[in-house]
Amino acid sequence: MRQATKTQYNAEFDSDPALHKRLTRLLAKHSVDGEYVVTTCIESRTMVQFLSPKNDALRENLKKLGIDVREELIFQFEMPHHPWELHKLAKSLAAEEINILSLYSSIEGEQMRITLAVDQPANAMAIIEKLGFEPDYAICD
Amino acid sequence: MQQTKTARYSIVVKNRPGELAKLTKLLSDAGMYVSGLRVANLGDKAAIQFLMPRKCGRRQQLRRAGVRPDPE
Numbered sequence: 418m419r420q421a422t423k424t425q426y427n428a429e430f431d432s433d434p435a436l437h438k439r440l441t442r443l444l445a446k447h448s449v450d451g452e453y454v455v456t457t458c459i460e461s462r463t464m465v466q467f468l469s470p471k472n473d474a475l476r477e478n479l480k481k482l483g484i485d486v487r488e489e490l491i492f493q494f495e496m497p498h499h500p501w502e503l504h505k506l507a508k509s510l511a512a513e514e515i516n517i518l519s520l521y522s523s524i525e526g527e528q529m530r531i532t533l534a535v536d537q538p539a540n541a542m543a544i545i546e547k548l549g550f551e552p553d554y555a556i557c558d
Numbered sequence: 559m560q561q562t563k564t565a566r567y568s569i570v571v572k573n574r575p576g577e578l579a580k581l582t583k584l585l586s587d588a589g590m591y592v593s594g595l596r597v598a599n600l601g602d603k604a605a606i607q608f609l610m611p612r613k614c615g616r617r618q619q620l621r622r623a624g625v626r627p628d629p630e
Contacts, residue, residue: 429600457598457605459570464600500590504582511576517604520578520597 423468425519425534427487428479432463439482440465447475453532455521466519468532489518489534492552494545498529509544510535563612564593566628567620573604581606584623590616 430436437456444454444467454467468491469475479486496502510517518534535541545552571577578597585592594609607628610616617627 455596455598457600459600459603459605462600464598466598498591500582500586500588500592503592503595504579504586507579507582511579514575516573516575516599517578517597518599520595522592522595524593 423491424471425489425491426467426469427489428465429485430463432458432461436482437463440484443478447472490538492533492542492545493530494550494552495528495530496550498524498527505548509548510541513540513544515541564609565612566607566609567625568605568607568628569625571604571606573599573602577604578606588619
């Protein structure tokens with residue numbers, strides 16, 4: 418059974434440019450690949466999401482800055498780049514009351530590559546496979 | 559060579575199952591292809607952002623569904 422090689426980290430804090438700067442420096446210090454670093458702001462809160470091999474030292478250093486850190490398992494898979502396929506996925510997850518914690522997509526030719534974190538990974542994986550897509554790893558209980 | 563211009567759209571929704579499906583249904587019914595999509599949850603809210611090639615009439619259609627184009 419394949420295993421996850423990367424963890425998605427969610428670093429959440431009250432919006433503050435100085436703290437954001439310290440966070441960015443910390444990510445650079447831990448050689449976090451900038452390919453998947455996403456910042457979201459809603460009202461007065463900021464969340465920076467990034468992928469990294471599991472890194473307890475990084476987690477501790479983030480906490481020392483006063484940042485709330487959450488780790489999530491992610492799936493990555495490809496599906497045809499078509500609006501209906503995307504809806505089929507979203508509808509199927511919703512039908513099972515699975516909440517999407519984060520989703521990131523990129524287009525690679527005719528395919529859409531999805532990076533997904535949900536609140537019920539095992540159930541979501543079963544659905545994704547049933548839809549005919551192949552997640553890049555399976556979850557071991 | 560003609561380049562297609564892209565617009566970025568955002569919507570903030572409740573953090574609960576089914577919210578993305580509402581948007582993807584709209585996109586699917588209208589045959590709108592996204593060229594990038596991301597969803598992030600923050601507390602009891604979630605932000606959905608997507609990129610889409612610009613086309614006449616799309617903005618109004620999306621605005622009616624509560625989706626706003628991001629400032630350029």
